[in-house]
Structure formats: C-alpha cells, structure tokens
Amino acid sequence: MWVWLLRRIGQVLPTLFILSILIFGLQQLMPGDPALILAGEERGDPQVLAQIRAELRLDRPIHEQYLYWIGNVLTGDFGFSWRIRMPVSQLILDKLPVTAQLAAMSFIIAVLIGVPAGILSAVKRDQPADWAANAVALFGISTPNFWLGIMMILFFSVELGWLPPSGYVPLTEDFWQSIATTIMPAFVLGTGVASVLMRHTRAAMLTALSQDYVRTARAKGLRERMVVWKHALRNALIPVVTLGAIEFGRLLAGAVLTEQVFTIPGFGKLIVDAVFNRDYPVVQGVVLATALIFVLLSLVADLLYMAINPRLRQA
Amino acid sequence: MTALLELRDVVKHFPVRDALGRRAGAVHAVDGVSLAVAEGEVLAIVGESGCGKSTLGRVMLRLIEPDSGSVRFAGEDLASLSPAALRARRRDMQIIFQDPFGSLDPRMTVAQAIAEPLRLHRVVPRAEEAARVAELLRRVGLRPENAGRWPHEFSGGQRQRIAIARALASNPRLIIGDEPVSALDVSVQAQVINLLRDLIRDLRLTFVLVSHDLGVVRHVADRVAVMYLGRLVEEGPAEHVLGAPRHPYTRALVAAMPGAQTKTPPLEGDVPSPIAPPSGCRFHTRCAYATEQCRAETPRLEGAAHAVACHFAASLPAPVERSAALGGGERLARLQGFFRGNAPSPIGMGDYA
Numbered sequence: 001m002w003v004w005l006l007r008r009i010g011q012v013l014p015t016l017f018i019l020s021i022l023i024f025g026l027q028q029l030m031p032g033d034p035a036l037i038l039a040g041e042e043r044g045d046p047q048v049l050a051q052i053r054a055e056l057r058l059d060r061p062i063h064e065q066y067l068y069w070i071g072n073v074l075t076g077d078f079g080f081s082w083r084i085r086m087p088v089s090q091l092i093l094d095k096l097p098v099t100a101q102l103a104a105m106s107f108i109i110a111v112l113i114g115v116p117a118g119i120l121s122a123v124k125r126d127q128p129a130d131w132a133a134n135a136v137a138l139f140g141i142s143t144p145n146f147w148l149g150i151m152m153i154l155f156f157s158v159e160l161g162w163l164p165p166s167g168y169v170p171l172t173e174d175f176w177q178s179i180a181t182t183i184m185p186a187f188v189l190g191t192g193v194a195s196v197l198m199r200h201t202r203a204a205m206l207t208a209l210s211q212d213y214v215r216t217a218r219a220k221g222l223r224e225r226m227v228v229w230k231h232a233l234r235n236a237l238i239p240v241v242t243l244g245a246i247e248f249g250r251l252l253a254g255a256v257l258t259e260q261v262f263t264i265p266g267f268g269k270l271i272v273d274a275v276f277n278r279d280y281p282v283v284q285g286v287v288l289a290t291a292l293i294f295v296l297l298s299l300v301a302d303l304l305y306m307a308i309n310p311r312l313r314q315a
Numbered sequence: 316m317t318a319l320l321e322l323r324d325v326v327k328h329f330p331v332r333d334a335l336g337r338r339a340g341a342v343h344a345v346d347g348v349s350l351a352v353a354e355g356e357v358l359a360i361v362g363e364s365g366c367g368k369s370t371l372g373r374v375m376l377r378l379i380e381p382d383s384g385s386v387r388f389a390g391e392d393l394a395s396l397s398p399a400a401l402r403a404r405r406r407d408m409q410i411i412f413q414d415p416f417g418s419l420d421p422r423m424t425v426a427q428a429i430a431e432p433l434r435l436h437r438v439v440p441r442a443e444e445a446a447r448v449a450e451l452l453r454r455v456g457l458r459p460e461n462a463g464r465w466p467h468e469f470s471g472g473q474r475q476r477i478a479i480a481r482a483l484a485s486n487p488r489l490i491i492g493d494e495p496v497s498a499l500d501v502s503v504q505a506q507v508i509n510l511l512r513d514l515i516r517d518l519r520l521t522f523v524l525v526s527h528d529l530g531v532v533r534h535v536a537d538r539v540a541v542m543y544l545g546r547l548v549e550e551g552p553a554e555h556v557l558g559a560p561r562h563p564y565t566r567a568l569v570a571a572m573p574g575a576q577t578k579t580p581p582l583e584g585d586v587p588s589p590i591a592p593p594s595g596c597r598f599h600t601r602c603a604y605a606t607e608q609c610r611a612e613t614p615r616l617e618g619a620a621h622a623v624a625c626h627f628a629a630s631l632p633a634p635v636e637r638s639a640a641l642g643g644g645e646r647l648a649r650l651q652g653f654f655r656g657n658a659p660s661p662i663g664m665g666d667y668a
Contacts, residue, residue, distance in 0.1 A: 219408075221403065
C-alpha cells in the first residue's frame with residue numbers, strides 16, 4: 001500500500017516537470033511583447049522598454065528564464081504579477097476559495113441530479129422515465145454554459161429579481177448572500193457534469209443489473225430496492241466515483257466562460273485576465289497550480305477506487 | 316413421492332424488436348412445457364445451447380415470469396403469491412449459476428454473501444450466524460478461515476463451492492443448478508459434481524440440473540428431460556433415456572457422447588432459429604426419419620414412465636445398445652473416483668478401453 005503510494009507519487013513528479021516546461025514554452029509562442037503592454041504610454045521610449053526587460057529578465061535566454069522561475073517555484077515562490085504587483089501565490093490563494101466553493105456547489109448539484117437520474121433510468125430502462133432522463137441529459141451536455149447562464153440571469157435576476165445577476169460575496173462574509181451569488185453559476189456548471197454522471201451511472205447500473213450476482217440476490221428473496229441499492233449500485237458506483245473525481249478536478253480548474261458571465265472572481269477569470277495582459281508569472285502559476293490540483297485529485301480518485309474496490313485492495 | 320415442483324404448459328417468449336423498437340417477432344424460449352419434479356428427486360434438463368433449458372430453470376423459480384402456464388411449488392401456485400410472499404418462499408428454492416465469476420457480488424466477502432440469506436429469512440439468530448457460515452463452508456469443502464476473504468481471491472472451483480454454500484444457507488428444499496460445472500476445468504468439474512452428489516444425498520435435496528453435458532448428467536440425475544427448441548421431446552428415468560433413447564434427437568445426443576458405440580448418424584446442420592421454429596415436429600428439419608406428417612403435425616409427449624414426443628417412436632429401428640458406461644462418462648467417473656481417493660490414479664487412462 002505505502003509502496004504503491006510512493007510509486008504513484010514518483011510518477012507524478014515527472015508529469016509536473018514536463019508540464020512546467022510545456023507551460024513555459026507555450027507562452028513564449030504567444031504573440032505580443034509583455035514589455036510593450038507594461039510600458040503603456042511610454043511604449044515609444046526604448047530606454048523604458050530596455051529597463052522593463054532587464055527587470056523582468058526578458059532579455060535573458062529562455063532556458064535561463066525557465067531555470068530562474070522553476071528554481072523559485074521549488075522554494076514556494078511563484079513570483080510577482082507584473083501587472084498588479086502582487087505575489088502570484090497570494091493571487092492564487094485569494095481566488096482558490098472562490099473557485100473551490102463554486103466547484104463544490106456545482107459538484108453537489110451534479111451528484112444530486114446525475115446519480116439518482118442514472119439509477120432511475122437504468123432501473124426503468126426503456127420506459128418514459130428513462131427517455132425523460134436521457135433527453136434532459138442530452139440537453140445538459142449540448143447546451144453551452146454561457147447561454148444557459150445568460151438565460152438564467154434573464155429569468156431569475158431580470159424577470160423575477162430573485163437572485164443577484166453577478167458578483168460574488170465570500171462565504172465568510174455572508175453565508176446566504178454568498179450562496180445567492182453562486183447558486184446560478186453552480187447550477188450551470190453542475191448540470192453539465194450531472195449529464196455526464198447520469199450517462200455513466202446509467203451504463204454502469206445496466207451492466208451491474210444484468211450480472212448473475214444481481215439475479216442471485218433476487219433469488220435469495222431480497223426486495224428489489226435492496227437488490228438495486230445493496231448489490232447493483234455498490235458495484236456500479238466504482239467507475240462513477242473515479243469519473244466524479246476527474247470531473248471535480250475539471251470544475252476546480254475554473255470555468256472560464258461561466259465565471260465571465262457571472263463575473264465571479266475565480267481561477268477562470270484570473271487566468272483570462274492574465275493571458276490578455278501577458279502577465280506571464282500569473283499564467284504560469286495558475287496553470288501549474290491547476291495541474292497540481294488535477295494530479296492530486298486523480299491520486300485521490302485512485303485511493304477512493306482502491307477503498308471501494310476490494311479487487312484492488314491487496315498486493 | 317409427491318411432486319414438489321409442477322409445471323403445466325409453461326410458455327415463455329421473449330419479444331424481439333427491430334431498430335425502431337417495433338415488435339419484430341419473439342424467441343420461443345419455452346413453448347408449452349409440462350414437468351413434475353418429485354421430492355428428493357434429481358431431474359436433469361438437457362439440450363443444446365439455446366433450447367430454452369436455462370429459461371425453463373429460471374421460470375421454475377419465477378425469476379422470469381412465464382407468459383402462460385402455471386408453476387406450482389409444494390402445491391402452491393407461485394403466480395398467485397404476493398411479491399412479499401414470493402420473497403419469503405424463496406427461502407425454499409435456490410439457484411446455482413453457471414459462471415462462478417459473475418454470481419458472487421465482488422463487493423461482498425464470502426461471509427457476507429452466505430450470511431445475507433440467513434439474515435433475510437431469519438434462519439439462525441444473529442449470534443449463531445458466524446458459526447453457521449463456518450459450518451456451510453466446511454460442508455462444501457472450504458476452510459472456515461476463508462469467510463473474511465473476497466470472491467476474487469478464489470479459483471473458479473472454490474467460487475462455485477461458495478455459490479453452493481450460499482444456495483444451501485437458507486436450508487432450501489429445491490435447488491436449481493444452471494450448468495453448475497460447465498464453466499469449470501474438467502478435473503474441478505468432477506470434484507464439484509461429487510460435492511453436489513454428496514449434498515443431494517445427505518441433505519435429501521430436490522435438485523434440477525440444467526446441463527448440456529450428458530456425461531455430467533448421467534452421474535447425478537434420477538430422471539432426464541430432453542429439450543429441443545423450447546419443447547420437451549423425451550422424458551423419463553435417466554437409465555432409460557440415456558441407455559435406450561427413443562427420440563431421434565436424444566439418440567443423436569447420446570451418440571455424440573465421446574466413445575459412444577451406436578450407428579446413429581451425427582446431427583447435421585444448425586438448430587433452426589427459435590424466432591421462427593419449424594412447423595409440426597420442431598426436429599423435422601434435422602431428422603433422418605422425418606415424413607410429411609412430421610412437418611404438419613406436432614407430436615405430443617406420450618408415455619407414462621418414459622415419455623417421448625415422436626410420431627414414429629414405436630416404429631423406429633432400435634438403437635444399438637450402448638455398453639453400460641462409456642467414453643467421457645467413464646473418464647469423468649474415474650476422475651471422480653480419483654478425487655474420492657479410492658481409485659487408482661487416472662494417469663494411464665489409455666489402458667482401460
């Protein structure tokens with residue numbers, strides 16, 4: 001078990017290393033000169049430009065820039081934002097709770113809708129409930145988030161005036177106000193994930209329900225409800241849990257469009273702003289942090305998988 | 316002996332749908348089968364793949380609802396029972412499936428799987444549960460220490476023993492074995508058959524063995540019912556049906572056993588589609604003796620002890636008498652003997668023939 005965990009972490013490190021090179025390399029390909037953007041009004045003055053470049057080490061060879069950056073990252077220093085003059089780690093720590101809250105709420109909505117709908121449509125296969133669930137899932141997968149977001153704002157904020165159309169209030173400030181500002185984006189994000197979870201739960205349940213051990217459970221004289229919950233669902237959830245962890249990772253990576261529509265100051269908005277302003281340290285830091293979250297979550301998914309699947313537990 | 320299980324005119328068709336979900340026909344899995352299984356008897360249902368024998372086995376336990384016909388268990392019509400009463404009745408009738416890798420819930424330990432029916436039907440008080448599980452494991456030849464392990468830690472034969480222990484847990488009166496050994500290696504088959512035979516004898520079980528393997532059948536069965544395309548074609552005491560088969564289909568099956576010495580030609584062609592079974596006698600497309608009458612009229616299953624459904628059962632040439640036990644059956648018997656430890660090693664089997 002511990003050996004496995006160590007080996008698994010050992011696999012993570014090269015992944016992160018390669019990723020850091022990719023992040024660094026790709027943004028060099030971005031058009032536009034950060035020095036020009038930072039110089040603003042004084043962009044015509046070569047002396048100012050040279051000064052900015054020297055300050056940001058933009059005049060050094062790429063590999064030197066990379067080594068300088070990665071060296072600092074390894075000591076926990078993600079550098080300073082060129083534009084807002086704040087430590088990148090501070091920016092990330094500021095935005096992470098926002099995105100985490102949004103992701104958690106979306107995920108809860110997704111699980112509450114997706115898993116029961118998947119079970120229902122598997123149990124009521126080829127009946128109206130199944131058709132309805134599939135139609136809704138198809139709608140959820142194929143509706144663009146920004147459109148659904150705009151429609152929700154139009155309906156709940158503009159027409160009914162129930163919810164604030166945009167903005168964000170932190171949980172620590174006012175719990176209910178915080179929920180009110182995030183419930184719509186969470187719903188928009190959650191429905192997309194719910195559809196994916198529903199389809200996978202349905203498929204896994206159909207597989208489980210056709211197994212002999214389910215037939216055996218019925219033959220034992222178990223109630224149908226117990227057959228579905230105790231035997232079919234417990235087995236069907238194994239792949240769904242893994243998928244759920246990955247989907248949660250995607251939610252944590254930030255939802256660029258949805259955060260823009262609802263002007264939620266999360267990861268998505270942070271990275272979009274940073275890209276438009278050629279704020280390299282922020283882009284690098286956010287992408288690396290996102291990758292780290294993803295890798296950690298897939299590790300958690302593996303651990304969960306081991307915990308619920310006895311076949312993987314020994315060895 | 317009274318009938319513990321009685322089937323009358325049982326019909327089960329599975330609808331076949333086209334791509335648009337329209338009903339395009341039906342698989343005639345079971346088409347008017349009547350059967351009785353006496354208390355303490357071992358009945359084998361034999362036939363080729365797809366003849367409906369597994370469906371029939373499941374209909375017997377009402378795991379599948381028949382379209383028509385009745386299934387009576389201990390004098391009680393199973394269709395008349397409320398869902399709750401049927402669940403309670405399941406204590407008395409259990410099933411062992413073919414694939415021991417699919418029939419055990421991978422997320423339940425051996426003890427949990429065996430204890431579930433105990434708890435469900437309150438067979439023993441909770442305090443005695445562990446002891447009962449241990450006893451059942453011993454009964455099927457597994458060490459009780461295995462109770463806490465997971466199904467995937469066992470081999471196929473061991474898993475099938477667990478499945479048998481689970482089936483025995485609620486002290487059922489009837490057990491249906493749906494090809495209980497065909498997924499196992501031949502050497503393991505012999506061990507599991509021995510086990511089943513001992514259990515049937517010691518516990519005085521009524522057992523319905525669904526199998527395509529006549530070698531297995533002849534070592535366990537008291538009576539044999541032969542199925543072809545959803546219908547019974549022959550039924551009677553095992554030694555008669557296998558020793559002196561009267562239906563051309565049974566003759567062909569018996570002749571196909573390894574080592575059989577009969578002049579019956581082997582079966583040719585495939586089984587016709589069960590979606591559109593042949594008219595009249597369903598076997599006429601492959602029968603060497605078929606006439607116009609066979610194509611038009613459906614033969615009835617006739618005869619008291621040894622019944623046969625063939626218009627010409629009386630006039631067919633007598634099959635060449637088979638010597639008592641042959642081929643596959645003999646080999647299996649020797650393996651069985653070997654695993655009982657009272658026979659010479661089966662190595663050097665060539666010298667017996």
